[in-house]
Amino acid sequence: xKKAIITLIFVQCVAFASQAQYxxxxxxxxxxxxxxxxxxxxxxxxxxxxxxxxxxxxxYGRDRKYRKGFYQNAGFSLRVNHLWxxxxxxxxxFRAYYGFGGQINSRRYYFDSRNSPGTKEFTNSxxxxxxxxxxxxxxxxxxxxxxxxxxxxxxxxxxxxxxxxPQASLGVRFNF
Numbered sequence: 790x791k792k793a794i795i796t797l798i799f800v801q802c803v804a805f806a807s808q809a810q811y812x813x814x815x816x817x818x819x820x821x822x823x824x825x826x827x828x829x830x831x832x833x834x835x836x837x838x839x840x841x842x843x844x845x846x847x848x849y850g851r852d853r854k855y856r857k858g859f860y861q862n863a864g865f866s867l868r869v870n871h872l873w874x875x876x877x878x879x880x881x882x883f884r885a886y887y888g889f890g891g892q893i894n895s896r897r898y899y900f901d902s903r904n905s906p907g908t909k910e911f912t913n914s915x916x917x918x919x920x921x922x923x924x925x926x927x928x929x930x931x932x933x934x935x936x937x938x939x940x941x942x943x944x945x946x947x948x949x950x951x952x953x954x955p956q957a958s959l960g961v962r963f964n965f
Contacts, residue, residue, distance in 0.1 A: 815935065817962030821848050823866045827960060837872040837886070839922075845894045846954070856949050858900030858909075868892040868920050868943075882930065887923040892943050894918075918945035922956070933964045 815829040825843015832838070845866035846853070853860045870890030877883040898914040901907075924939025938959045945952035 813965065815962040815964045817935075817960050819843070819937075819958040819960030821958050822846075822956045823868060823958065824848070825866075827958075827962065829872075829962065835874055837874060837888075839868075839870045839872050839888065839890075841868045841958075842866070846896060855898060855952060856900075858898055860896050861899050862897050864894055864896030866892060866894045870920060870922055872922075874926075877925065882928045884926045884928070885924070886926065886939075887921075889919065889921045892918055892920040894943075894945075914948070916945050916949065916952075917947045918943055918952075920944075920956070924958075926962075928964070935962045935964055936960070937962065 819827045823843040828840045830838045845864045847863035870888040872886045872888035874886035894916045899911045902910045920943045922941030926937040928935045940957040943954040
């Protein structure tokens with residue numbers, strides 16, 4: 790009986806989500822930069838809050854000069870952007886969006902040792918900066934799924950002022 794009720798509730802949620810493509814929430818997964826979980830809250834006529842949590846520097850930028858040293862690994866990232874979106878080609882299935890926000894990253898920073906010349910030391914580094922992104926999203930007909938492709942830029946402000954890191958992602962979201 791429990792399984793039947795849970796199945797019925799799930800079917801109702803899917804049916805509700807397929808009627809209203811982007812009415813409230815979306816949760817999904819994105820790949821490339823950043824890779825990880827993506828949650829989006831739609832509100833108003835054309836606004837959304839987009840939150841991404843995942844890896845930073847995994848696909849490009851692992852071996853990258855930074856300040857007086859370099860990054861040699863991937864770290865974690867939390868990015869939050871406020872977005873504006875609009876229909877493309879006068880069809881609600883295709884949407885374009887752009888927005889701005891902030892990002893916090895954690896990576897391991899390697900630098901030359903002051904105590905032992907020629908050896909490398911490392912420290913875990915937390916960085917904070919601004920982010921901007923633009924993308925397109927396709928809402929699959931009669932389905933709660935949408936696919937997206939986006940690109941953007943992260944500009945670090947603390948501790949390495951104006952360190953620039955490009956970002957791009959593709960992914961899938963479940964809209965409900």
